[in-house]
Amino acid sequence: xxxITVDKRGTxxxxxxxxxxxxxxxxxxxxxxxxxxxxxVAGVAMGLLAARLDHGTGAHPxxxxxxxxxxxxxxxxxxxxxxxxxxxxWPRRPGPDAGEWQHRAAARARRTATVWMGAVAAIAIxxxxxxxxxxxxxxxxxxxxxxxxxxxxxxVGLVWGTVRYMRVIDDHERRANLYCGYAGxxxxxxxFFVQMLARKVIDLPRMDDAIFLVTSLVAxxxxxxxxxx
Amino acid sequence: MKNRLKVLxxxxxxxxxxxxxxxxxxxxxxxxxxxxxxxxxxxxxxxIGRLFEMPIEEIFDDEHHGG
Numbered sequence: 186x187x188x189i190t191v192d193k194r195g196t197x198x199x200x201x202x203x204x205x206x207x208x209x210x211x212x213x214x215x216x217x218x219x220x221x222x223x224x225x226v227a228g229v230a231m232g233l234l235a236a237r238l239d240h241g242t243g244a245h246p247x248x249x250x251x252x253x254x255x256x257x258x259x260x261x262x263x264x265x266x267x268x269x270x271x272x273x274x275w276p277r278r279p280g281p282d283a284g285e286w287q288h289r290a291a292a293r294a295r296r297t298a299t300v301w302m303g304a305v306a307a308i309a310i311x312x313x314x315x316x317x318x319x320x321x322x323x324x325x326x327x328x329x330x331x332x333x334x335x336x337x338x339x340x341v342g343l344v345w346g347t348v349r350y351m352r353v354i355d356d357h358e359r360r361a362n363l364y365c366g367y368a369g370x371x372x373x374x375x376x377f378f379v380q381m382l383a384r385k386v387i388d389l390p391r392m393d394d395a396i397f398l399v400t401s402l403v404a405x406x407x408x409x410x411x412x413x414x
Numbered sequence: 415m416k417n418r419l420k421v422l423x424x425x426x427x428x429x430x431x432x433x434x435x436x437x438x439x440x441x442x443x444x445x446x447x448x449x450x451x452x453x454x455x456x457x458x459x460x461x462i463g464r465l466f467e468m469p470i471e472e473i474f475d476d477e478h479h480g481g
Contacts, residue, residue: 290435356455357443413442414451 258298296353300346307342311335343344361412416475420448422466437461 278288315333318328351359376396383389415479423433423444430448434441439458454462463470 286432286435289438290431293435293438307480355439355443356458357446358453360452367429414444 290386293353297358300350300353304342304346304350307338307346310342311339314338358412361408364411365404365408368407369400370402373400415453416450416477417447418473418475419462420443422468422473423448436465 279291283291314331318331318335322328323332330387351362354362373396380389380392380396384391419433423430428436430444431441433443437444437458438461443452443454447454459470459474462473466473
C-alpha cells in the first residue's frame with residue numbers, strides 16, 4: 186500500500202480526492218478555453234474580412250463567400266491541431282503506483298495549465314463578447330450587457346490569472362517572464378520612437394498594429410526561449 | 415555557477431523529471447540549473463541542499479571566490 190502523506194498543498198488522501206475532481210474541472214475548462222479561443226479567432230478574422238469586403242474590394246459575390254470561408258477553414262485547421270496538442274500535453278493523472286513526487290509534479294503542472302486555460306478563456310470570452318456587443322449596438326440592453334460581461338470578464342480574468350500564475354510558477358518561469366517583459370518593453374519603446382522620428386521626416390502612416398504585433402512576437406519568442414530551451 | 419546537481423542526481427538514479435518533482439519546479443528548471451544557464455534562487459538552493467542532505471557550498475561552486 187502506498188504511503189500517502191498530507192502536506193500543505195493538500196496532496197494527501199483528502200486532498201487527492203479533491204485533486205481528482207479538479208482534474209475533470211481543469212480538463213473541461215481547458216476544452217472550453219481552447220474552443221472559445223478558436224471561435225474568437227475565426228470570428229475576428231471573418232469580421233475583419235467582411236469589413237474589408239464591405240469597402241468594395243470584393244468584385245464577385247461568389248468570390249466574397251469563398252474569401253469569407255478561408256479564415257474559418259484556416260482557423261479550424263489550426264484550432265484542430267491546437268486541441269489535439271492540448272489533449273496530448275494536458276498533465277496526466279498519476280497512476281495508483283505513482284510516488285509522492287509524481288503526484289506533486291502532476292499537481293504543479295495541472296495548476297499552471299489551469300491558470301493558463303483560465304486566462305485564455307477570459308480573453309476569448311472578451312474577444313467574443315465585445316465585437317458581438319458592437320454588432321448588436323451599444324444602445325440596446327443586450328449590447329450593453331454583452332459589453333459589460335466582456336470587459337468585466339477580461340479584466341477580472343487577467344488580474345486573477347496574473348495573480349494566480351505568479352503564485353504557481355517556479356523561479357525559472359518567473360525569470361522567463363522578467364526577460365519577456367524586458368524584451369517586449371524595449372522593442373515597443375524602440376519601435377515607437379523609430380515611428381515617431383520617421384513620421385517627422387517622411388509622410389508615414391501610423392503603424393500601431395504592426396508595432397503591437399512585433400512587440401507581442403518578440404515577447405512571446407523571448408519567453409519560449411528562456412522557459413523551454 | 416558550476417554545480418554538482420547532475421552528478422548527485424545520477425548517483426541516486428533520478429531523472430530530471432523526478433528531481434523536478436521532488437523540488438517542486440519544472441523539468442526545464444532542473445535542466446537549466448544543471449547546464450549552468452540559470453542560478454537558482456536562495457530558497458531553491460536551500461531546498462536542493464535539504465533534498466541531498468548536503469551544505470549548499472558542496473553542491474554549488476562559486477567560481478568568483480578566490481579562496
